[in-house]
Amino acid sequence: MKSYKDTLVYKQVEFSLGLSLLYTVVLGFAAMDFSTFSVQPFILLLAGLNGFATIVQALLTVKIRKDSKKSLVINRTSQIIAGLLTLTLAIGNLFLVLSSLYVIKKKVSPGYIYAVYMVLTDLLVIGVSALNLFKVYVTNSFIPAMIVLLVILVFHVIVLIGYDKWSALSPGLKKLFLLLFTLTVLTGNLFVLLVSVSMVQDANKAITKRKGIREKILRNQASMLGLLFIVFLIAISICSVWTFNYRFAVTNDYSAILQSPNLAYPFGTDNFGRDVFSRIIFGARISLAVGVLATFIPFIFGGILGAISGYYGRHTDNLIMRFLDILYAIPGILLAITIVAAFGASTTNLIIALSVGYIPSYARTMRANVIQVTNLEYVEASRAVGNRNFNIIRQHVIPNSMAPMIVRATLTIGSAIIATSSLSYLGLGVENYIPEWGNILRTGSSYLETKPYLAIYPGLAIIALVLSFNFLGDGIRDATDPRLS
Numbered sequence: 410m411k412s413y414k415d416t417l418v419y420k421q422v423e424f425s426l427g428l429s430l431l432y433t434v435v436l437g438f439a440a441m442d443f444s445t446f447s448v449q450p451f452i453l454l455l456a457g458l459n460g461f462a463t464i465v466q467a468l469l470t471v472k473i474r475k476d477s478k479k480s481l482v483i484n485r486t487s488q489i490i491a492g493l494l495t496l497t498l499a500i501g502n503l504f505l506v507l508s509s510l511y512v513i514k515k516k517v518s519p520g521y522i523y524a525v526y527m528v529l530t531d532l533l534v535i536g537v538s539a540l541n542l543f544k545v546y547v548t549n550s551f552i553p554a555m556i557v558l559l560v561i562l563v564f565h566v567i568v569l570i571g572y573d574k575w576s577a578l579s580p581g582l583k584k585l586f587l588l589l590f591t592l593t594v595l596t597g598n599l600f601v602l603l604v605s606v607s608m609v610q611d612a613n614k615a616i617t618k619r620k621g622i623r624e625k626i627l628r629n630q631a632s633m634l635g636l637l638f639i640v641f642l643i644a645i646s647i648c649s650v651w652t653f654n655y656r657f658a659v660t661n662d663y664s665a666i667l668q669s670p671n672l673a674y675p676f677g678t679d680n681f682g683r684d685v686f687s688r689i690i691f692g693a694r695i696s697l698a699v700g701v702l703a704t705f706i707p708f709i710f711g712g713i714l715g716a717i718s719g720y721y722g723r724h725t726d727n728l729i730m731r732f733l734d735i736l737y738a739i740p741g742i743l744l745a746i747t748i749v750a751a752f753g754a755s756t757t758n759l760i761i762a763l764s765v766g767y768i769p770s771y772a773r774t775m776r777a778n779v780i781q782v783t784n785l786e787y788v789e790a791s792r793a794v795g796n797r798n799f800n801i802i803r804q805h806v807i808p809n810s811m812a813p814m815i816v817r818a819t820l821t822i823g824s825a826i827i828a829t830s831s832l833s834y835l836g837l838g839v840e841n842y843i844p845e846w847g848n849i850l851r852t853g854s855s856y857l858e859t860k861p862y863l864a865i866y867p868g869l870a871i872i873a874l875v876l877s878f879n880f881l882g883d884g885i886r887d888a889t890d891p892r893l894s
Contacts, residue, residue, distance in 0.1 A: 424630040425508035433459040520607025524569040527600035531562040538652035543672040554651035597644035625888035632884025635877035646694040657684040688844035695845045703763035703825040711771025719779030733769040741766030749837045778810035812889040819882035823875040
C-alpha cells in the first residue's frame with residue numbers, strides 16, 4: 410500500500426514542520442538582546458506559542474504517518490487538529506496554516522493548492538500594508554485601498570472554500586464569476602491566473618495522462634515557497650502605490666534619525682530619518698523591474714540570434730557565434746561597469762548594461778537546443794512538404810527549444826538582481842536618491858557596528874529574492890525534465 414510519505418500532502422506537512430521550527434528559533438533569537446542580556450517579553454511569548462504549535466505539528470506528522478499504514482484517507486481527528494492549527498495565523502506562522510489547509514481538504518487538486526497560495530498572498534499583502542497604521546500619518550488612498558484588498562480577500566476565501574462547487578453554476582454565472590475573479594489579478598496576485606486556468610480545465614473535465622508544468626511544479630515545496638515570495642513582492646510592489654506613502658522612503662526627517670526598529674518604523678530609520686521598511690518595499694519594485702527586463706531583453710535577442718545560428722549553420726553560424734564569443738570573453742560585471750561609467754548611472758543604462766552581458770549565454774543555449782531539434786523527423790517532414798524556413802523556425806524549432814531557455818531565465822533573474830544591487834552599492838547602478846536595495850545596503854554598511862540592522866534587512870531581502878528565483882528555477886527544471894516524468 411502506498412504511504413502518505415510519498416504523497417503531496419505528507420511532504421507538505423513535513424516541509425512546513427521544518428520551516429515552523431526554523432521560524433520559532435529565529436523568533437527566540439530575536440527576543441534576546443545580547444548587548445544588555447535582556448529579553449523582549451512579547452517576542453519571547455510569540456516564540457513560545459510558535460514552539461507549542463510546532464510540537465503539535467510534529468505530533469500530527471507522526472499520527473498521519475502511522476495512520477497511512479492502515480488507510481490512505483486522512484481521518485477526522487487529523488483534520489480537526491489541522492483545523493486548530495490554522496489559528497496559528499494569529500501568531501504569524503503561515504507555514505503551519507499552509508500545511509493545515511492541505512490536510513483538512515478531502516481532495517487536494519492543483520487548483521485548490523494554488524487557491525491556498527493565493528489567499529496567503531492576500532494575507533501577507535494586507536498584513537504588511539497594515540503596519541502603516543502605526544505611522545504618524547498615512548497616504549490618502551490607504552483606507553480605500555485596504556477596503557478593496559479586504560473585499561478581494563473575502564472573495565478569494567470564498568473561492569477557496571467553494572472551489573469544488575463552482576462548476577455547478579450555470580454557464581452564464583460561470584463566465585461572470587471567472588471574469589470578476591480574473592480581474593482581481595490587477596492587485597499583482599499572479600496565483601489568480603493559475604487558479605483560473607485550473608477552474609477552466611476542471612470545468613471542461615480535461616483528463617490527460619501527461620501532467621503539465623503547472624501540476625508538476627507542485628511536487629517541489631521549495632519552489633512553491635519561492636514562487637509565493639516572488640508573487641508577494643510583485644503584489645506588494647503594485648499595492649504599495651496606494652497603501653504606502655512614498656515620502657517616508659525619500660524625504661529626510663531629521664527628528665527621526667537612526668531610530669531603532671519599532672511599530673512605526675519596523676526596520677528603523679537611516680541617517681537621514683528615512684523609513685528603511687518603506688524604502689525596502691519600494692526598492693522591491695526596482696529590483697524586480699530591472700531583474701525581469703535585464704533577463705527579457707537578452708532572452709529575446711539572444712534567442713533570435715541563437716535560433717538563426719543553429720538552424721542555418723555554416724557561415725551564418727560562424728559569423729554570429731564569433732561575434733558573440735568576443736562579447737562573451739568580457740566579464741559581464743566588468744562590461745556593465747564600463748557601460749554605466751561611460752553613459753552615467755541610471756536605471757535605463759543599468760538595464761542595457763546587464764542585458765548586453767547576458768546575450769551571448771542565451772544565444773549559446775538557444776543554438777544548442779535548435780541544433781538538436783533541427784535534426785528531428787518532424788522538422789525534416791516540414792521541409793519535405795515545402796514549408797519556408799521562417800515558418801519552420803517559428804512553428805516547430807523555437808517552440809520545442811524554449812524549455813531550457815525558460816529555466817535559464819528564472820535563474821538569470823536572480824543573477825541580475827545581485828548585479829543590480831552590487832552596482833548600486835558601488836554607486837554605478839540606479840540613481841542615489843532612488844530607494845533601491847543596493848543603495849539601502851550601501852547606506853547601512855556605514856553603521857555595521859552601531860546599527861547593523863540597517864544593512865541586515867536589505868541584505869536579507871536580496872538573499873530571499875535571489876533564493877526564491879533559484880528555487881523556482883530548480884522546480885521548473887525538474888518539471889520540464891522528461892527523465893523525471
